[in-house]
Amino acid sequence: xxxxxxxxxxxxxxxxxxxxxxPMQRLGVEVWPIHTVQFSNHTGYGAxxxxxxxGDTIRELVAGIADRGVxxxxxxxxxxxxxxxxxxxxxxxxxxxxxxANPRALYCCDPVLGxxxxxxFVRPGIPEFMRDRAITRADVxxxxxxxxxxxxxxxxxxxxxLRRAMDALHKKGPKTILVTSLHIDGTPDDxxxxxxxxxxxxxxxxxxxxxxxxxxxxxxxxxxxxxxxLKGSGPVAALEKAGSSIYGLLRRxxxxxxxxxxxxxxxxxxxxxxxxxxxxxxD
Numbered sequence: 001x002x003x004x005x006x007x008x009x010x011x012x013x014x015x016x017x018x019x020x021x022x023p024m025q026r027l028g029v030e031v032w033p034i035h036t037v038q039f040s041n042h043t044g045y046g047a048x049x050x051x052x053x054x055g056d057t058i059r060e061l062v063a064g065i066a067d068r069g070v071x072x073x074x075x076x077x078x079x080x081x082x083x084x085x086x087x088x089x090x091x092x093x094x095x096x097x098x099x100x101a102n103p104r105a106l107y108c109c110d111p112v113l114g115x116x117x118x119x120x121f122v123r124p125g126i127p128e129f130m131r132d133r134a135i136t137r138a139d140v141x142x143x144x145x146x147x148x149x150x151x152x153x154x155x156x157x158x159x160x161x162l163r164r165a166m167d168a169l170h171k172k173g174p175k176t177i178l179v180t181s182l183h184i185d186g187t188p189d190d191x192x193x194x195x196x197x198x199x200x201x202x203x204x205x206x207x208x209x210x211x212x213x214x215x216x217x218x219x220x221x222x223x224x225x226x227x228x229x230l231k232g233s234g235p236v237a238a239l240e241k242a243g244s245s246i247y248g249l250l251r252r253x254x255x256x257x258x259x260x261x262x263x264x265x266x267x268x269x270x271x272x273x274x275x276x277x278x279x280x281x282x283d
Contacts (some may be wrong), residue, residue: 003226042216205240
């Protein structure tokens with residue numbers, strides 16, 4: 001199985017491709033990474049070095065992969081942080097190339113825009129591009145609570161509001177929607193929900209809220225969820241597997257009081273999570 005992963009990269013720590021590639025590899029997937037940015041570290045530190053690449057750089061790398069004649073064997077495209085609108089356009093073009101070569105390939109868009117409490121942390125134009133262009137071409141999207149509210153233009157505090165938001169996004173194109181870091185009425189203060197909508201149902205798992213404040217968890221769960229879908233799991237089973245793995249990863253990170261997610265040290269969680277969570281229906 002082969003996945004083209006187009007997103008940011010950091011040399012130190014784990015965010016973007018540096019958080020997504022290894023979990024996919026640990027699950028037996030060949031990953032073809034293309035970096036939209038190359039930074040020394042994630043921007044949560046407040047200071048970093050590196051650069052954002054141009055859309056033409058992304059196009060050149062995709063063209064080089066296509067020259068190898070391997071696009072028909074690409075099972076999916078995963079995108080994350082885009083850097084600027086030009087990069088976004090190049091990613092959409094890459095998805096079209098892959099799907100032309102392999103109509104069975106899926107596109108998973110992680111619409112990295114911002115978070116509750118932080119607001120937007122992307123360049124101007126990216127939120128609108130995600131809403132109006134990227135997600136309409138995606139088969140799978142993995143927004144967090146903040147991003148789901150922006151993409152739908154609605155406040156989401158209840159089950160009914162969540163259901164209406166999911167329905168609105170499905171009408172834009174995505175068949176499967178994973179919502180991370182979800183907190184609605186009924187979610188205890190010491191817990192967090194992860195919900196999925198697909199195949200005509202909405203389900204969620206609820207995990208204890210951990211004290212780990214690290215970057216890269218969203219990138220990792222998007223990658224894990226997408227791989228489980230590609231391997232044949234339905235949306236609910238993929239939610240259970242990916243959610244259990246990410247909880248184990250974050251629990252290990254919190255126990256170690258690590259400022260960086262323990263992608264390598266806790267790698268067994270990707271394959272055999274120590275805690276298994278069962279999904280409950282929200283219908």
